[in-house]
Amino acid sequence: MAESRLIHDRYRLLDLIGRGGMGEVWRSRDESLGRRVAVKCLKPLGPQRDSTFLPVLRERFRREARVAASLQHRGVTVVHDFGEDDGVLYLVMELLDGRNLRQLLDEHKQQPLPVPEVVDIAEQMAVALAYTHGQGVVHRDLKPANIMRLTDGTVKVCDFGIARLGHDIDFTARLTGTGLAMGTPQYMSPEQIEGDAPIDHRSDLYSLGCVLYELATGAPPFDGADAWSVLVGHRDTPPVPPRRQRPELPEPFERMVLDLLAKEPDQRPQDAADLGGPIGDARAEVGDRWSGGARFAPGGGTAPPPLPAWARSLTTGSKAGAAHRADSAPAPVADGLTGVWTGHFAPGPPVPPTLPDRPLPPPGLLESLAARHRTGLELARLGRWEESGAVHRSVAAEREHALGPDHPDTLASRYEIAYTLSRAGRPADALREYGRVSAGLERVLGPEHPDTLAARQETAYVLGLLGRHLDAQQVYTAVLAARERTMGPEHPETLRCRHNLAFTLGRLGRLEDSYTMAAEVAAARARVLGPDHPDTLVTRYEVAHALGRLSRWPEALHQYREVAAARARALGADHPDTLAARYELGISLGRLGHGAEALAVCRDLVADRTRTQGPDHPETLRARHGLGVNLGSLGRWEEALAEAREVCAIRERTLGPDHPDTLVSRREIAVGLGWLGRWADALTLYQQVARARERVLGTDHPDAITSRTDEAQCLDQLGRREEAVEIYQQAAALRGRAAPSAPRDAR
Structure with a gap:
């Protein structure tokens, strides 16, 4: 093939990487997105092949290529595209270094x-x-x-x-x-x-x-x-x-x-x-x-040794008692909490394997249970939470029978049950289980033992998942006081708890207190751990987030720039936390009116998210949403509208029509229609979003109230003043009742 060949008017073949029985692999450039990719060109059929086989071959190729493209995992090569050009079947894949x-x-x-x-x-x-x-x-x-x-x-x-x-x-x-x-x-x-x-x-x-x-x-x-x-x-x-x-x-x-x-x-x-x-x-x-x-x-x-647990799972946090690899299934991030929020669940002081009134367990039983416990942990690392929980429940029951309900091994199993429940989207059940574990650890090890404090800290986290932020704050405050007494004010676990408390204060609307505490934790972590330590960068990220919520965007921009650069050095340019900081950098630039620079940051981020996580990944779509917003801020509303429609269609297909992210995209379509003067079309979409948010989130949720205000503004533009005033009044009444801890509309 000629070096300048252009496949499908999009992929320019640059140089040959390899050749085999199936065809050739070329280092190529995607002219549409401006990124480097690998293109595998399969051999065409030889003259001896029955031409009637060609349609069958094409269909089988499409079938297998779709299967390959559906795989989205850090351990599998990403397939971006596939097709046929001048009789040559081709696959477009990520270019691996x-x-x-x-x-x-x-x-x-x-x-x-x-x-x-x-x-x-x-x-x-x-x-x-x-x-x-x-x-x-x-x-x-x-x-x-x-x-x-x-x-x-x-x-x-x-x-x-x-x-x-x-x-x-x-x-x-x-x-x-x-x-x-x-x-x-x-x-x-x-x-x-x-x-x-x-x-x-x-x-x-x-x-x-x-x-x-x-x-x-x-x-x-x-x-x-x-x-x-x-x-x-x-x-x-x-x-x-x-x-x-x-x-x-x-x-x-x-x-x-x-x-x-x-x-x-x-x-x-x-x-x-x-x-x-x-x-x-x-x-x-x-x-x-x-x-x-x-x-x-x-x-x-x-090469240096593998990153420790805190550097492998910063986007989601790491639970007490298990080191998570970066290739484990991502955990849901709770509305802006970017760091690790628990201690490490280490075994307490040695306890005899049998209590005085219990017979000696059968030979090999404890070893067998320990092996099954490890199996449960492995299932959790793969994101198979229900299966992991089932294993831990079985082990917990046998440990309780053999060792007693308060033996540390039994409590360790019950702790894992609680953790899998929280990750499987059952926070209420997790809260009950953590209550049992905390009470047992307090009886056996004491109220201020590190394991007891770790379990109580997880309890606070689950309370936050349930929206009980005031209760979470009280637990965090008590755990923090105990950690400061027993470990000192600058012990890493003490600082971890303060980081969590700072986040919770922000959820309660205490923005200045949240910012002040996060800044103190960031400074302490820089002294104790170093300025580029991942834990330090997690808290600096939270400082930047708090500054943004306080509308101190120049300071937030400075923080995000430094965090993004430091994470690229420490974790790599494609690490999810580095990409998250780059996203916030683009948001900050847009807030400050630096539209062209913000647009460039968003375009690069979309390309990198697509390459590393796939085109349908929620974070890729989030980056594309930001790209559309920045196009709108530059007055390029036709392009912004097209981007919003594409993102909304993918989100509706992958997340569902009433998912909050889908509704954010649908609202963005309405915004674009309004700017283009198509107010009647915009009104229909604003009303759809408002009804869906009321149905999913409740009438007094801030996002639902925002949608009512959108609807009123649209009616105003259409000259329907009386209807607009009525909705404005309803929104004002609802806003007065809204809880300060409810989440904001997506930025």
Whole structure:
């Protein structure tokens, strides 16, 4: 293909990245959005192919491409677009900065990767496969060449759907005289080799075992001189245990790999989520042996150790007692709370495993329950809250029977039950469970033990979710006083509690108090943790938010600029918290009338959100909403209206017609229609939004009142003065009754 070729009048092919049996991959530029992408061009049909197959091929391509594009996970390559151009089928994907595992192994001259790196890759791949299998998608050709290791350490699985398509099109090689469709022999499952058995997600798990075996030992489990001997090995020969070749491998890792390589699918782990327990055990063993050791960096040399829990989940916070990875399912952020709001639930002083009036638990029971507890934690990390809660409830019941209701292990399980309830959208149930846990911990450990305070702090958080901000403030205040007495005023957990209290004061309408406390916490965290520590930046972000609510936009803009730059340095340009700060930067610029600069920030943010999270992600749509608002502020109302309509249509499809975000977009359409003088059309939409908000939020909610005011202003423009006055009066009466803690309309 010529270097200057333009695909579909949009994607300009710049240089060839790679070529294989399926086609070519080009580094390209999306001329529409101005971003770099990868374009995979599949080989056209050869002259020997029956032309009647072309429509079938196109349909299968569209089917597989849609499946690939539907996958939205940090562990899976994002597919942006697909189509056909001059007879060539193409996929448009995110352009990844890194190398695939085959390249890394080749660079190491087929030597195995460092053990900590192997365990880390295993963990990330297990999470990615748990997600894709949960979506009903099977890869079918998992191998090192299809797994990317980015420069920041992220692992991404590529080419979902392409393996099946290759089989359909017959691009793949075939074993001479057998008619057996080939994938990649070193990584094929026995059921793929047999060809007549159904293929499901457990085939991917077998291939995962082959990949991990090679990463850990330097060679696949079966690597004979010819393809047939390799296939026979997969089908008939037990693999050599990897620790015979590399004794320093953790035993739990070896056991997991051998389980994955079971010949019969029913004998393998049945779900990628089941790998969390052995991977956690292997990671713990690796941490004991290699603590302080250098980590392998994808670009060569060494890399810093993984970010701690507070740096991996800043957008959503981290709960007491569990370190969350960045690839876990995002938690809902409670109306502007951007930081971490709890302490760490660490075991208290040792307590005998049996109480005096209880018999000794059966041998192995406590270890079994501990393993199931870890399984519950792994399910939570995957965002499978209902399943996680079910596991913890089962474990809690058995621990209570064996150890008693107030044993720390029992209370730890009950704590996890409460946490999963809060994350599953059941805050009232979580509140009751936290009450039981707090009371038990207070009896066993005392009212000011760190674990007791952590549980009480989670109670305050759930009270906030329920809109009981005054109650939350009282609990936070009491916990803060205890933390200051027992830990000191500048202990990180004390500062964490003060951060939460500052946020809660803002929800109560005490904006000056909220700003003052947040600024004090930010200064203290800078002294204790450093100015660029993620916790410091979380609070500085909250300071900027408070300044904006106080209409002190020049100061807010300065804070957001500094936070965005610092987060880019500490967390990376594409980290969700960095992108969140850039969004607020664009909002601040717009508030100050810097429309052109705000528009540029929003355009870049939309491109980066689309690339990293996908076009339909709520945060991508939020960025597009901001783009439309800025277009309107520059008087470009036709463009603003088109953007609002597109965002509203996607939100309605993905979130529902009455979701608050959908209603915000519908209101923005009405705003654009009004500015274009189409007041009758605008009135219809304003009335729709007002009725929906009253139905969903209540008549005295500030957003519902705002919509009534919108309706009145529109009636005024249409000359219907008496109707407008009546609605103005109703809105004023409702505003006088509105609670000060209710959320504002979306900015």
